[in-house]
Amino acid sequence: MKNCIIIGGGVIGLCSAYYLHKEGHEVTIVDQSNLDFGASYVNAGYLSPSHIIPLSAPGVMKKGLKWMFDSSSPLYIKPRLDLDFLKWTWAFNKSCNANHVKKAIPVIKDIALLSQELYDDIKESEHFNFHLEKKGLFMLCQTDKMLEEEIEVAEMAREEGLDAKEVSLDELKKLEPNIALNVKGATYFKCDSHTTPGEFMEDMKAYLKANGVKILKNERVEDLEVEKGEIKSIKTNKQVLKADEFVLTAGSWSSLLSKKIGLNLLLQAGKGYRINTQKSTGITIPAILAEAKVAVTPMNGFTRFAGTMEIAGINHDINKVRVEAIAKAATRYYPEIELSQEEKDRAASGLRPVSPDGLPYIGKSKKCKNLSIATGHAMMGWGMATATGKLVAEVISDKKTSLSLTPFNPDRAF
Numbered sequence: 507m508k509n510c511i512i513i514g515g516g517v518i519g520l521c522s523a524y525y526l527h528k529e530g531h532e533v534t535i536v537d538q539s540n541l542d543f544g545a546s547y548v549n550a551g552y553l554s555p556s557h558i559i560p561l562s563a564p565g566v567m568k569k570g571l572k573w574m575f576d577s578s579s580p581l582y583i584k585p586r587l588d589l590d591f592l593k594w595t596w597a598f599n600k601s602c603n604a605n606h607v608k609k610a611i612p613v614i615k616d617i618a619l620l621s622q623e624l625y626d627d628i629k630e631s632e633h634f635n636f637h638l639e640k641k642g643l644f645m646l647c648q649t650d651k652m653l654e655e656e657i658e659v660a661e662m663a664r665e666e667g668l669d670a671k672e673v674s675l676d677e678l679k680k681l682e683p684n685i686a687l688n689v690k691g692a693t694y695f696k697c698d699s700h701t702t703p704g705e706f707m708e709d710m711k712a713y714l715k716a717n718g719v720k721i722l723k724n725e726r727v728e729d730l731e732v733e734k735g736e737i738k739s740i741k742t743n744k745q746v747l748k749a750d751e752f753v754l755t756a757g758s759w760s761s762l763l764s765k766k767i768g769l770n771l772l773l774q775a776g777k778g779y780r781i782n783t784q785k786s787t788g789i790t791i792p793a794i795l796a797e798a799k800v801a802v803t804p805m806n807g808f809t810r811f812a813g814t815m816e817i818a819g820i821n822h823d824i825n826k827v828r829v830e831a832i833a834k835a836a837t838r839y840y841p842e843i844e845l846s847q848e849e850k851d852r853a854a855s856g857l858r859p860v861s862p863d864g865l866p867y868i869g870k871s872k873k874c875k876n877l878s879i880a881t882g883h884a885m886m887g888w889g890m891a892t893a894t895g896k897l898v899a900e901v902i903s904d905k906k907t908s909l910s911l912t913p914f915n916p917d918r919a920f
């Protein structure tokens with residue numbers, strides 16, 4: 507049994523705690539927030555093995571440059587004279603190639619599938635009631651060009667053994683009969699499931715507390731005391747804490763702390779927003795509005811519209827123009843939906859921790875014997891969280907890991 511401290515209680519931190527506790531370790535989570543906001547609460551809730559293409563794909567950088575001057579674009583990279591940002595941009599650009607995508611696809615698929623299975627296991631255990639459904643995911647397209655691209659992605663997914671296909675407008679109407687759709691066509695990934703994130707987070711926190719995991723809220727880790735490649739203690743704004751093993755799951759903030767062990771983790775915060783509506787929408791199957799890059803999820807008691815990727819530093823400021831763009835996209839694809847000003851005013855944001863190559867960092871760095879790192883999952887952190895937590899617990903328990911950690915090596919070169 508080891509004494510473990512987890513720095514950061516987002517979904518990755520909570521899932522790491524869950525599997526570490528299952529392995530018999532003593533666990534404490536420290537989080538600077540009240541554990542009720544941010545990426546792990548505002549996300550679209552997709553468990554989507556269909557998302558096999560990493561963000562760093564051919565053409566993305568070009569699109570990013572074009573969209574830099576459009577205040578309502580779904581991807582925005584704010585140019586900054588900051589060395590970490592410049593290094594990240596260089597590495598991201600380098601990863602935007604077909605060869606990298608080909609290598610990343612099976613890696614992403616395997617961790618997403620394992621994670622989906624583990625979510626099902628957790629849901630089946632008696633202590634969890636959170637909303638989880640397997641209804642698949644539509645990619646809704648309004649242009650021929652996008653439809654062609656999405657059909658290609660569906661074919662690639664099928665080659666990887668995933669249940670994915672093009673659907674005709676008639677089929678679409680039958681599958682989603684209670685809402686009008688303004689689209690040219692769609693693909694359907696039957697393999698995907700979805701959840702209501704807030705419910706999972708509340709269930710998980712309650713389970714961990716009931717099982718003796720300590721959760722220290724509103725406590726910020728400020729320093730790591732490192733001696734001979736090992737963390738001796740951590741300093742928070744309230745106290746000094748010691749443990750045998752430490753886990754860094756601080757999301758977009760992780761690189762601020764990794765520097766303390768001499769590791770420059772290339773990571774940028776990718777801000778996204780969500781708008782919820784409690785009104786009945788008639789939407790029963792999640793959908794991505796492909797051109798607008800907006801995710802739509804029928805959650806438990808409400809529908810969520812989520813989108814935008816703003817690489818513009820660490821802040822939760824709400825950019826009203828981008829929130830408006832999400833709301834307008836909803837109406838363009840579902841003409842009967844009009845999000846109210848009040849709903850838009852209640853929009854919330856979260857920061858995705860984005861690595862330059864679209865793959866998370868999971869495992870130990872050579873620079874520190876007792877620090878496991880688990881971050882950088884970008885747009886897929888929710889869907890990969892359970893598998894990530896399991897991998898972290900396997901590393902710390904000196905067990906053979908369920909998946910190879912080589913592609914996730916925090917020391918990898920770009």
Ligand SMILES: Cc1cc2nc3c(=O)[nH]c(=O)nc-3n(C[C@H](O)[C@H](O)[C@H](O)COP(=O)(O)OP(=O)(O)OC[C@H]3O[C@@H](n4cnc5c(N)ncnc54)[C@H](O)[C@@H]3O)c2cc1C
Pocket residue numbers: 513514515516517518519536537538539541544545546547548549550551552553554725726727728755756757758759760763776777778779780801812813855856857858859880881882883884885886887888889890
């Ligand atoms: C709009 C939007 C939609 C998304 N949709 C999906 C989706 O459908 N499917 C999917 O798979 N993913 C989705 N994602 C991505 C997913 O939400 C994230 O990848 C995931 O939540 C990241 O979890 P995390 O635990 O790494 O980080 P976070 O949730 O950010 O948690 C990190 C925690 O660390 C704490 N922390 C930071 N620094 C310190 C410190 N020094 N001391 C103590 N605590 C600290 C923070 O307070 C925070 O609570 C979406 C994200 C957004 C924004």
